[in-house]
Amino acid sequence: MTKVFKRIYTYNFLLPAAIVYTVIFIVPTVMSFFFSLTRWTLFKWDFIGLENFKTFFQEPSLSIGFKNTLIYAAVTCGLKVVAGLLLGVFLTGKIRTKDYLRSVVFFPVLVSTIAVGIAFGMMMHPTTGLINTTLALFGIEGPDWLGDTRIALLSVAAVDVWKGVGLATVIYIAGILAIPEEYSEALQIDGGNAWNKFWNITVPLSRPAANAVIILAFIGGLRSFDLIWAMTKGGPGFATDVIASIIYKQYQGGFYGLATAGNVILFLFVTAIVYPLSRYLTRKEVDL
Amino acid sequence: MSKPRKFFALLSSVLMLSGLLAACGGGSSDKENESSPSASGASPSGSASVSASAPAPSESQEKVKLTLLVDNNQDTVIYTKALVDAFQAKYPNITIETETRPTGSEGDNFVKTRLATGDMNDVFFYNSGSLMQALNPEQNMIDLTNEPFQANVIDSFKPTVSINGKIYGAPVGSTMGGGWFYNKKIYAQLGLSVPKTWAELMENNKKIKAAGITAMIGSYKDTWTSQLIMLADYFNVQAQVPNFAADYTGNKAKYATTPAALRGFQKLEETVGYYNKDFLATTYDAGLKMLAEGKGAHYPMLTFAVPALVQNNPDKIDDIGFFAQPGDSADQNGLTVWMPGGAYIYKNTEHPEEAKKFVEFVASAEGVSIMGTVSKPSGPYAIKGAALPDDTPQVVKDMLPYFDNNQTAPALEFLSPVKGPSLEQITVEVGSGKRKAADAAALYDQDVKKQAQQLGLAGW
Numbered sequence: 188m189t190k191v192f193k194r195i196y197t198y199n200f201l202l203p204a205a206i207v208y209t210v211i212f213i214v215p216t217v218m219s220f221f222f223s224l225t226r227w228t229l230f231k232w233d234f235i236g237l238e239n240f241k242t243f244f245q246e247p248s249l250s251i252g253f254k255n256t257l258i259y260a261a262v263t264c265g266l267k268v269v270a271g272l273l274l275g276v277f278l279t280g281k282i283r284t285k286d287y288l289r290s291v292v293f294f295p296v297l298v299s300t301i302a303v304g305i306a307f308g309m310m311m312h313p314t315t316g317l318i319n320t321t322l323a324l325f326g327i328e329g330p331d332w333l334g335d336t337r338i339a340l341l342s343v344a345a346v347d348v349w350k351g352v353g354l355a356t357v358i359y360i361a362g363i364l365a366i367p368e369e370y371s372e373a374l375q376i377d378g379g380n381a382w383n384k385f386w387n388i389t390v391p392l393s394r395p396a397a398n399a400v401i402i403l404a405f406i407g408g409l410r411s412f413d414l415i416w417a418m419t420k421g422g423p424g425f426a427t428d429v430i431a432s433i434i435y436k437q438y439q440g441g442f443y444g445l446a447t448a449g450n451v452i453l454f455l456f457v458t459a460i461v462y463p464l465s466r467y468l469t470r471k472e473v474d475l
Numbered sequence: 476m477s478k479p480r481k482f483f484a485l486l487s488s489v490l491m492l493s494g495l496l497a498a499c500g501g502g503s504s505d506k507e508n509e510s511s512p513s514a515s516g517a518s519p520s521g522s523a524s525v526s527a528s529a530p531a532p533s534e535s536q537e538k539v540k541l542t543l544l545v546d547n548n549q550d551t552v553i554y555t556k557a558l559v560d561a562f563q564a565k566y567p568n569i570t571i572e573t574e575t576r577p578t579g580s581e582g583d584n585f586v587k588t589r590l591a592t593g594d595m596n597d598v599f600f601y602n603s604g605s606l607m608q609a610l611n612p613e614q615n616m617i618d619l620t621n622e623p624f625q626a627n628v629i630d631s632f633k634p635t636v637s638i639n640g641k642i643y644g645a646p647v648g649s650t651m652g653g654g655w656f657y658n659k660k661i662y663a664q665l666g667l668s669v670p671k672t673w674a675e676l677m678e679n680n681k682k683i684k685a686a687g688i689t690a691m692i693g694s695y696k697d698t699w700t701s702q703l704i705m706l707a708d709y710f711n712v713q714a715q716v717p718n719f720a721a722d723y724t725g726n727k728a729k730y731a732t733t734p735a736a737l738r739g740f741q742k743l744e745e746t747v748g749y750y751n752k753d754f755l756a757t758t759y760d761a762g763l764k765m766l767a768e769g770k771g772a773h774y775p776m777l778t779f780a781v782p783a784l785v786q787n788n789p790d791k792i793d794d795i796g797f798f799a800q801p802g803d804s805a806d807q808n809g810l811t812v813w814m815p816g817g818a819y820i821y822k823n824t825e826h827p828e829e830a831k832k833f834v835e836f837v838a839s840a841e842g843v844s845i846m847g848t849v850s851k852p853s854g855p856y857a858i859k860g861a862a863l864p865d866d867t868p869q870v871v872k873d874m875l876p877y878f879d880n881n882q883t884a885p886a887l888e889f890l891s892p893v894k895g896p897s898l899e900q901i902t903v904e905v906g907s908g909k910r911k912a913a914d915a916a917a918l919y920d921q922d923v924k925k926q927a928q929q930l931g932l933a934g935w
Contacts, residue, residue, distance in 0.1 A: 226929060229591035230611045233931075242925060247918055248900075314753045334755030336909065422698060423755050424904035439580035440896030441587065441609055442929055 223448035239448035248425035260408025271355025293353040304417025336426035362396025542596040547575035595821040603635035604889040644817025645838035646857035653707035692771035693754025694762030698899040708739035711802035720890035726934040730916040740912035809882030895922035
């Protein structure tokens, strides 16, 4: 009796969280798998099998969407990993205004993404924006950052990095501070310089931090939406469409079943990329 | 941690992250106009708000509170307030609480969600035509076919709010034309005249550009503005192919294979290169400002821009004129007309009689004249016998000859429920020279298929 009670007793603590998780997460997820197989107008639905998936894959902008999603995820993730590491090393070094600078770097993370998007959108205006008027002072004619289809996606990615690098830096700082001092002492005894320390101690031993940054930034990049929507709405034309913005436009058009099918595909796509990536990265971690 | 548990941990975190994305879509309603804190539909019995504060002695009827949902367009908010104030003065027992919603497709979803969750306001203003058809009127709105006030409504409006022979709405305000605004000062300065054919129009563009003036204003940052040339060409399509709308709805005619329809995309393609340099970063509001200040000669737009032009640049309104988008032959020159939005009553309203009184008021000559005091009409009213106010700007009067000579056609979206969601992206590509007209038309034909299937039309 007591044994059973003890078992149930512990599960009781799980219950509140489990109920919330089930009601607002598991149930809608299962329902979305169902609605992805229907033509759904919010007022009624017709079961149409895999028709939505077929339509989704025939979407003309889809190939651009997949390509852009991968480019965006890779570019933002790569830059955040490198810039985050460098900033992390810098901000754990012996500098005076360390605390102040740490807050400055982290600050953009706290600002609303939409506000950042709108503000940068104005700064990137080709004729009246701050960036191009500043460049004009030096006699440089700046490009149309968000209007030129060749660079629009990279302009948005740059803003994403500006906004997200603070989080990466904080994770790196935690990782670097967790490296025991003994390693540096051993290095000093062996006569290593600062570069040796960075390359042979900091980089390999902050690997768990790097992995966290890579996974977070990559997932963030794959499902990026808010910043792109605030800055370009997937435009000009379809030039900066990512999978999430294609789905959102379908939802806006009232194609709820189709948009749900798109979300199911996005979910499978993200899982298919991130699960092996995370497996691979965790295997490479070293114990401190 | 064992392998499978790790997998599930990862799986669920991925799920949660994609859940966050889904949550981004929810728009929030603007409740700034709501005078009292009680949310719409929150009062359980609704009818009896027995506040003894209103001391109208003759009043024997019980007090009723209606809720009204309108879009948050500057002009809409202004005339709605005038309408509501006048209505409340006329019917002291009815108070109306106005709530605003976003415009555009965000607003479409707002309305659809409210209807689907049974949370709709008693009366709501919404587009007529294809957008209204997508709201499932038979299930969501009260049938207004037999209301006496329908006698006041012009006949051409009624089909745009009807389904299966039943009328579900009444017009709110004036019709509008889709065509070209032009700056008269620039025209006078260069000795140009209003073009009657497309070739003449392009000739004017060439001369304006040669004079070093921006020939056309593009405001593609607001992508919907890029569709105007293509949509405003419908008069010319119908003049050459009278059956196009019906065949198009029945999946028998296509943009790519009907030369007259394809012309709309081709015309847009021909304008490439005449726009202001920063047209991809220019907004609709900035476009209007450029037009009023004479920084651009032409602006293809709906005349619903007139009230905003008058409000923001009252001294410049006489510099602006308007003409219909010309066709290829001078003797087929007419205007594509957009119908006003409608006022609809929610099926499950608790006060259908009071709601009908309000809708009747909106669609009466009296209501229209009240709107006219605060907001300039964008074209003739959709109410019989409602004359345009005397101080109507000339730019609106420019439209009247087309109406008087019966040279008008409704835009396609009022004749067919089929309208593709990606048109604005496609026209941005055509207008910025990234996609050829024929290719764009084919892509759009593919795009509308989704909409037709969603509506369950026959033949798709």
